Amino acid sequence: MARYRVGIIACGSIAGAHARGWRAVADDVELAAIADTNEEARTVFGEKWGVPPEKRYADFRQMLDTEKLDIVSVASWHTQHAPMTIAAAARKPKLILCEKPMATSLGDADDMITACKRNGVKLAIGHMRRFYSGWEIARQLVADGAIGKPRRVWSTVLEGLLNWGTHTIDGMRFVLGDPKPEWVLGALERKTDRYERATRIEDACAGLIGFAGGIEALVESDLTDWGSINFQIVGSDGVLDVDENNVRLMNAETGGWRTLEFEKNDPFAGQARGIVDWLDGKVEDYRGEATKARPTVEIMMALYESARRHEVIRMPLKTRVYPLDLLVESGHLPVEQPGRYDIRSFLVRGEQMTW
Numbered sequence: 001m002a003r004y005r006v007g008i009i010a011c012g013s014i015a016g017a018h019a020r021g022w023r024a025v026a027d028d029v030e031l032a033a034i035a036d037t038n039e040e041a042r043t044v045f046g047e048k049w050g051v052p053p054e055k056r057y058a059d060f061r062q063m064l065d066t067e068k069l070d071i072v073s074v075a076s077w078h079t080q081h082a083p084m085t086i087a088a089a090a091r092k093p094k095l096i097l098c099e100k101p102m103a104t105s106l107g108d109a110d111d112m113i114t115a116c117k118r119n120g121v122k123l124a125i126g127h128m129r130r131f132y133s134g135w136e137i138a139r140q141l142v143a144d145g146a147i148g149k150p151r152r153v154w155s156t157v158l159e160g161l162l163n164w165g166t167h168t169i170d171g172m173r174f175v176l177g178d179p180k181p182e183w184v185l186g187a188l189e190r191k192t193d194r195y196e197r198a199t200r201i202e203d204a205c206a207g208l209i210g211f212a213g214g215i216e217a218l219v220e221s222d223l224t225d226w227g228s229i230n231f232q233i234v235g236s237d238g239v240l241d242v243d244e245n246n247v248r249l250m251n252a253e254t255g256g257w258r259t260l261e262f263e264k265n266d267p268f269a270g271q272a273r274g275i276v277d278w279l280d281g282k283v284e285d286y287r288g289e290a291t292k293a294r295p296t297v298e299i300m301m302a303l304y305e306s307a308r309r310h311e312v313i314r315m316p317l318k319t320r321v322y323p324l325d326l327l328v329e330s331g332h333l334p335v336e337q338p339g340r341y342d343i344r345s346f347l348v349r350g351e352q353m354t355w
Contacts, residue, residue, distance in 0.1 A: 002030035004094070004279065007069040009060045009084055010076035011036040011045035012347060014099055014126075018073045019049045021128075021268035028276045033067045035060035038349050060084065064091045071275070074098040077197035077355050078162060082108035085123070089115040094279055095122040097271075101166040101300070102293045104199055107320030109297045113290050124275055124286065125293035127170040129229065131270030133262050134245040138175045141240060147251060148237030150176055153217035158227040159343065160194075160201040161300055165221050167229045169209075170296045172217055174287070175233065175242060179211040181295050185312045186303030190324075190333050193340040198355040200324055201343075207303035219303075308332070 006022055006029050008015050015034075022029045031049055035057040036042045042056040057063035064072065064087065072088040074081055078101060085098050089112075096116060102125045103109040116123040129135060142150060153172050157164040173179065188205035195201060204222040211217065217231075230243040238251030245267075247260045271288060278286040302313040304323035319326075327333040342354040 002026065002028055004029045004070040004276070005032040005067065006030065006071040006073060007033040007035065007063050007067055008073040008075055009035050009063070009088070010074070010080075011038070011041040012075065015045060015073070015075035016048070017128075017268045018075050018097070018099075018126075019045075020266070021272035022073075023049075024266065024269035025272045025276050029071065029272065032069060033057065033063050035063040040349055061087060064088055064093075070094045070279075072096045078104050078199045082112050085112045086115040089119045089121045089123075092119050093121060095124060095275060097124045097126060097275060098290075099126040100170075100293070101162045102290065102297050104162065105320060105322045106294075106298055106301050106317055109290075109294050110320070113294065116290070122278065122286075123290035124271075124278075124288045125290050126271065127167065127174075127288055127293055127296070128267040128271040129167055129171055129244075130174050130287045131265070131267040131274060132245045133265045134247045134260070135171060135175060135242065137260060137262055138240055138242050138247050139177065141247075141249065142175055142233065142235075143177060146238060146249060147233060147235030147240050150213075150215050150233050150235045152234040153215065153231055154234075155218070155231040156220040156224055156227045157229065158222055158224075160196045161205055161207075161219075161221045161303065162199060162201060163196055164227070164229055165219060165300065166296055168231055169217075169219060169299055170293065171229065171242065172231050172233075173211075173295065175231070175240075176211065176215060178292060178295075179213055179215060181209055181211055181299050181302075181315055183210040183312050183314050184208070184299055184302035184306055186306035188304065188307045188324075190328070191336040193335045193338060195340060195342040195354060197344050197347075198342065200322075200328060202304075202324065205303060205307070207299070207306070209299055 033055040046056045155168045186207040188202040190202045209217040233240045241248040277283040306313045345353045
């Protein structure tokens with residue numbers, strides 16, 4: 001019999017990935033309940049994942065109060081992460097898994113950490129790619145000195161900084177051994193009224209990040225018509241190329257690019273197993289713990305703040321709100337091509353075009 005009961009808040013596409021992960025550890029975790037304001041979403045999700053009608057809630061707080069869950073998965077859109085995590089923490093489950101990005105402001109991220117800490121709740125953030133077998137191998141290669149001293153990192157992504165960018169920045173940090181960010185210099189463009197899951201985002205941006213140890217990273221978002229969750233690390237003695245769960249190495253021993261062979265895995269299953277091990281006390285330093293995700297939020301917000309203030313942002317970042325909103329709402333970044341649109345509108349149910 002499963003030892004932990006999990007409830008999922010929001011029944012969209014990412015919730016299905018959470019459910020798949022929890023099913024991979026079904027001996028330990030039972031999917032006990034779900035919550036979503038949309039009846040169709042509840043029905044479709046509940047039928048697919050075997051959640052009975054009486055365990056499908058329209059009000060997530062009612063689910064939390066009724067079910068007394070051990071684990072809560074927050075799989076909603078970005079700006080709901082903080083209020084839903086804080087509400088769940090007040091009910092004192094053992095653990096909350098919140099989807100990425102952790103939050104859309106540093107203040108919200110800190111509030112989430114505080115709420116969980118004061119209620120004795122473990123908080124994990126869904127940077128599940130940290131559980132890619134390839135990323136684990138890449139991290140070990142860097143630690144073993146396979147490319148010498150890391151010096152430069154480069155990545156190009158699409159779909160907005162908060163969406164793909166959060167994975168890439170977190171991936172860089174993970175493979176490099178989670179170095180502390182020291183400064184960020186950012187630039188952005190926003191001529192259209194572009195949103196992603198009801199959150200205002202840029203048309204394109206770029207950020208130069210300085211990490212402890214003299215490592216510099218460049219992230220480009222939507223500057224090209226190609227991109228992926230990827231990064232290339234250039235070291236003093238070699239290069240490591242990471243693209244999703246694929247890894248290539250080049251150094252003096254490889255004689256050119258060597259594509260590494262390893263068993264591919266489902267990172268959502270790895271994330272779920274890691275959480276169970278954390279709850280069971282088998283893991284002390286959980287790789288997806290919220291304080292490890294906070295620097296990724298700080299870096300993204302610092303990129304926007306750098307563009308707003310036209311200067312290098314030295315950490316720690318002091319601005320606690322979403323700097324892109326400040327830029328637009330102050331009139332400093334006016335929309336030149338009017339017409340609001342959401343790049344994730346294809347995920348919305350019913351007649352609406354955004355959340």
